Amino acid sequence: MTQSPATPLPAPKERRRLREARSLTQAALAARIGVSRATVRSWETGRTTPRGRKLEAYVKLLGVGTAPADGTMSGRQEGPAPALVGAGTTPSAAHRTAGERDRGPRGEDRPGADGRRSAGTPARDGTAPHRAEPDAGRDGDDGRNGPRATGRDDTSAEEGGGGREPSLTPAQAFDALYAFCAPALVRQTYLLTGRRELARESVEHAFQLAWHRWPEVAVDxxxxxxxxxxxxxxxxxxxHRLRPRHRHPEAPPADAADRALLAALLDLPPVYRRTLLLYDGVGLGLPETAAETEASTPAAANRVLHAREAVAERLPELALPEDLHRRLAELASTQRPRAAKPGTVRDHGERRARQWTRGAIAFTVLLIGVTALTLRTAPDHYEAPLSPPETVRGLPPRSAPGPLSEDELVLRDKLRSLTSSGPERLVPGIR
Known part of the structure; x- marks a missing residue:
């Protein structure tokens, strides 16, 4: 998108940084310009660009004085991401605004937490902390995470670049997403399970499923x-408990403090462990954490508080959320489980999909064959079962009526003589 030299407009990420530097929210800025909050959010994510008077008012409120000739403004601070924050997280969720960083899950003020999400913690070797770069959209953020994953032609969001970005093939977009997310995601999953091999397998399984559903994932x-x-x-x-190798625990971390923290995490219920990792480890906001764990926001806040209390009960030195976040990052950074290459993950995913497809086809053919054989050999009418044979020894007794004996003839004559013409068959008499 191009801008006229008279009205320079900064890059989308720089717009949000300038707005926050002037202590303006998206709603306040939208009210001053006379547009909706969604419009301001679109400007900050680069989807749309203001024009005319709205452009002039927007630039004036941002306090843009001068800009380079191409109409762009830079101010990003490049640097590697911390161990848990950066890859595998939503950038806008990992780097919270100053007002949100100072509040816990219940909204309480936390002194000294202003650099908790925006700046990493110093590593054990004394290296300088990593500084996170500002990103678009904490307030109703629409920014996509990581590299562009769609592979479709898009107009450049940077000012002064009137051309089109080179399109990416699906494989290239997948590889970029994998390279951006997989290393940190394996470390996060290790904190969730305490098993390096299971963490690596879980991440590979997730990316194989993502590649299988890439048209859906690419537009997410x-x-x-x-x-x-x-x-x-x-x-x-x-x-996983039914798997034989799950019965044999893996070697714990070498450091005693790391072992104690990992044991405290693994003693938490899985849903509490996941919520604590997302909020205090990955750095998601409370609404995003609640949505990912499929819980309400109050329920997610209660889980975070109870998980913090359980960890602080065993490790009192981690009572402060800032210390817990720092220790989680340090524990994750000490583990270096290797993740497979993206091409290998794609190949394994495609091979597994082919195997499942062939297995489903073979099972369907087998089911059709068994059904056809049953229809062919099954009787089409009822046949009464034959009684089992019996061995007959000698002549069977006479069963058919024969000629009457003399006594039987006398009895018959007597019965006939005692009958009457009325309804009664016998006439009672005195003997």
């Missing part, structure tokens, strides 16, 4: 969140 507003939810569901499946 949060592809990384889709993969993360699928990996978590697979990792927490109770059916």
């Amino acid at each position: 507003r949060d592809p990384a969140g889709w993969v993360r939810a699928t990996a978590y569901e697979y990792a927490l499946s109770p059916w």
Whole structure:
């Protein structure tokens, strides 16, 4: 999108940073310009661009003075993401606004938490903390996570670039999403399960399913969140207990503090563990955490509070959420489970899909064959069963009536003589 030199407009991510620098919310900015909040959100995500008087008012409220000749403004701070935040998370959810970072799940003020999500914590080796770069849309954020996953031609959201972005094939878009999400997602799943092999298998399974449903995942507003939810569901499946290798625990972390923290996490119920990891480890907001765990916002807040209390009861030094977030990041950074290459994951997913398809076809053919054989050999009418044979020894007794004996003739004559013409068959008499 191009802008006239007289009215320079910063890049979409820079617009949000400038708005927050002037302590303006999307609703306040929309009210001053006379547009809806959704319109401001579209401007900050690069979907649309203001024009005319709205453009002039928007630039004036952002406080844009001068800009480069191409009409863009930069101000991003590049740097690697922390161990848990960055890959595998929604960028706008990982880097909360200052007002939201200072509030816990119940909305209480937390002193000293202003850098909890925007800046990483120093590693154990004393390296400098990582600084997260600003991203679009915490207030009703519509920004997609990670690299562009659709592979469709789109007009460039950066100002001054009038051309079109080069299109990506589905395989290239999938590989970019995998490279962006898989490393951190494996570490997150390890904190969820305490098993390196299961964490790697869960992430690969989630991406294989994503590749199988790529037309659906590519247009999702949060592809990384889709993969993360699928990996978590697979990792927490109770059916893993029936597997033989699940009976043999893996080697715990070498550090005693890491072992204690991992044991405290694994002692939590799975749903509490997942909620705590999403909110305090990954850095999602409370509404996003509630939506991903399929719970209401008050229920998610209660789960976070109870999980924090359970962890603080065993590890009092982690009573503060900032310390818990830092320790979760350090524990995840100490584990380096290897994730397969994206091409290997795609090949395995396609091979598994072919095997399941062939198995379904073979089962259907077998079922049709058995049904046809049953119809061909089954009787079409009822046949009475034959009684079992019996062995006859000697002549059987006479069963048919024969000639009457003399006594029987006398009895018959007597009965005939005693009959009457009335309804009674016998006439009572005195003997």
